Amino acid sequence: MNLNLGNVSNALIGRSLKTEELKGEKFNVFWGLPIMSSDAISSVAYAGEEILLILMPVMGLLSYRYMLYASLCIIFLLFMLIFSYRQTIDAYPGGGGSYIVATDNLGTTAGLVAGASLIIDYILTVAVSASAGTAAITSAIPSLLPHTVTITLVLITILVIGNLKGIRESSKVFGVPTYVFIFLILVMLIWGIIKINFMGYVPKSNYKIPDVSGTITIFLFLKAFAAGCTALTGVEAVSNGVPNFREPSQKNAKIVLMLLAFIVLLMFGGISYLATLYHAVPNSNVTVVAQISWQVFNGGILFYIIQAATAIILVMACNTAFAGLPLLLALMAKDGYAPRQFAKRGKRLNYSNGIIMLGLLAAILVIIFKGDTHYLLGLYAVGVFISFTLSQCGMFKRWTKIKINGWKHKAFINGLGGLLTFVTTIIIGVTRFTRGAWVVLILIPIIVYTMEKIKRHYLKVAQQLRLSMDELRKYEKVSFEGQKRYVIVPIDTLNKSFLKALNYARTISENIIIFHVSVDDEVTNKLLKKWNEYNIGIPIIVKKSPYRSIIKPLAKFIDSEEYAAGPNDTITVVLPQFVVTKWWGNILHNQTALLIKTILLKRRNIAIVTVPYIIDEN
Structure with a gap:
């Protein structure tokens, strides 16, 4: 039986009210x-x-x-x-x-x-x-x-x-x-x-x-x-x-x-x-x-x-x-x-x-x-x-x-x-x-x-976000000609969720890097064998993580000279993420995409896109 949280909420506290109904919600x-x-x-x-x-x-x-x-x-x-x-x-x-x-x-x-x-x-x-x-x-x-x-x-x-x-x-x-x-x-x-x-x-x-x-x-x-x-x-x-x-x-x-x-x-x-x-x-x-x-x-x-x-x-x-x-x-x-x-x-x-x-x-x-x-x-x-x-x-x-x-x-x-x-x-x-x-x-x-x-x-946040007219005029004069767009797609398993993310990445750039963090040699070997069999045509970069950290190797790779993106180039990390329809389903899965997003959001030169893939359990 599928538990609909919206129906439970309506049953417990009632339907949503329009803002205009506020006057009727006051005491006499x-x-x-x-x-x-x-x-x-x-x-x-x-x-x-x-x-x-x-x-x-x-x-x-x-x-x-x-x-x-x-x-x-x-x-x-x-x-x-x-x-x-x-x-x-x-x-x-x-x-x-x-x-x-x-x-x-x-x-x-x-x-x-x-x-x-x-x-x-x-x-x-x-x-x-x-x-x-x-x-x-x-x-x-x-x-x-x-x-x-x-x-x-x-x-x-x-x-x-x-x-x-x-x-x-x-x-x-x-x-x-x-x-x-x-x-x-x-x-x-x-x-x-x-x-x-x-x-x-x-x-x-x-x-x-x-x-x-x-x-x-x-x-x-x-x-x-x-x-x-x-x-x-x-x-x-x-x-x-x-x-x-x-x-x-x-x-x-x-x-x-x-x-x-x-x-x-x-x-x-x-x-x-x-x-x-x-x-x-x-x-x-x-x-x-x-x-x-x-x-x-x-x-x-x-x-x-x-x-x-x-x-x-x-x-x-x-x-x-x-x-x-x-x-x-x-x-x-x-x-x-x-x-x-x-x-x-x-x-x-x-x-x-x-x-x-x-x-x-x-x-x-x-x-x-x-x-x-x-x-x-x-x-x-x-x-x-x-x-x-x-x-x-x-x-x-x-x-x-x-x-x-x-x-x-x-x-x-x-x-x-x-x-x-x-x-x-x-x-x-x-x-x-x-x-x-x-x-x-x-x-x-x-x-x-x-x-x-x-x-x-x-106050600090407002101060840093405040946009002056001088900054706006300076932005209007910025030339984006010659600026490259790089996309990184992390991969753990080659599946439909990853493929959807890859297809999206192809719509925004040709400079795509498939990045895999290896914490288990057996899992990595199976992934590489499958990747070669499907012959997608994009090289895959593998970095070993002896301490089993997924996020640090990715962040280190972005900062390294090995990665070709310059300081003025745009880097987009496209994260595949499957979404389950059962409310309790998220408890059963590693929230890796969420962890990656949490760390990378602190970096100004990175844009993050999450591509959802719905798992229908009905």
Whole structure:
């Protein structure tokens, strides 16, 4: 059975879309909210748990009081960021968020640092969210715990395929579960509060609260606050992805941003409050949300529905990264700081190369950290708060520089936001340094250096390819009279593939050299015997290769005095290459033509022509 890759691709991600169809592939508010905000919305499922993980071993029962205080501080910071990013959307409707803002106002290096921070954050978003989704599944079905990594990798693969379908298709597939999760969590919050305050339910914790009563310290509180700041990841994605919204894109993006703030306020604040009422205790096998919903719904069917919805939304949170990172990489690629392949749209009009790369890197992280969210969260939030800070500082500088109407209150909002996010960045960096933050602080300079190297490469290439008018006029005066055209046709076996290449060589020159590299005397003798029998009329040159290298003898022959071509003559190497129709067939054959081409392409005086010969296996 012949496997047609085109049919497989169409079945998985759909038919190719025309460029004109791009307008129809953008979000409206209803579908934009779940896709662009799913990371921030889903963070409520584990942000409160991270706060308790810090407080519980030291303070025991008193942890719940200070958890609420930390949650209120985080909610205040959330609204500062929301108001700040509304101004960013107005000022930079082209998207790009921190990268564009920092580059435009603070310089290239600041922009690259912001871009590198966002890249790390988006990759971690996918790894953390997929791992957290798996944790929700294993909380409901503990027998699946040994398969954590495998389940997480399968979830990431499904997300990659889903996002390759295009913006419109992925928003419908992944948007509905987000709304279902919001509805179910609100039901849990309302019923959980009614059950205790109006029905007299006395909660019984599923796990023992540590019998300690330590005192709160500034450092401990700040550490808990930093841990809970994972609830703020994903807030910037809306300002990064403004071009993904339908017109009026800025208005729609700002509506989504405000709806996001309202939903996170209700859900994060509500779950933190329920955790104090129902005395949830952080546990590596059962999440805090699972413990709360078990008590609220008495372990009934709604408990399992909540767990399923939580698992799905945690996985859906990855879509924020899949919507944001490819667009960010496309902007950076257009500026020359990322490979240009990231700026090309795929068959479904999305930046498919960025989507695939994001999935691969997140999968590698999951394998390295064995799908454990607590290990991964140690690296999380540092990068995003660096980008928050650079964005706010960039906007503050913008307002103080251009001084448009109302610039003072705009500068105050961004200035205060920059100060708060900078302090938070320091807190997260210090409190999480030994838990993995040091890795991020090392990776950012490495990524920035790599992006600068990419830019220098593109500049160097452009400089060498640039054609001036003087060079063009000089070229017009060049005389090709007397210039000879030489053709070399490498041969390994005398067959139909070689004969097709030879026939082509005869159409461009009479000066043809048949060149054979001998690595096996028996094979060479058979070739020469066959060559003489067919009496083609062209001499064959044989060079022995004691070290079995095919390419070096050919390159050496071209450079030697034995070869008659002069420095101004044209040398064309015609490579016969057979092509198999089965997708797996290339694995079974030596890719000699490809290796020869790779080496000879580095020589300016050589032109290379590949002549394919199709092997039909049907």
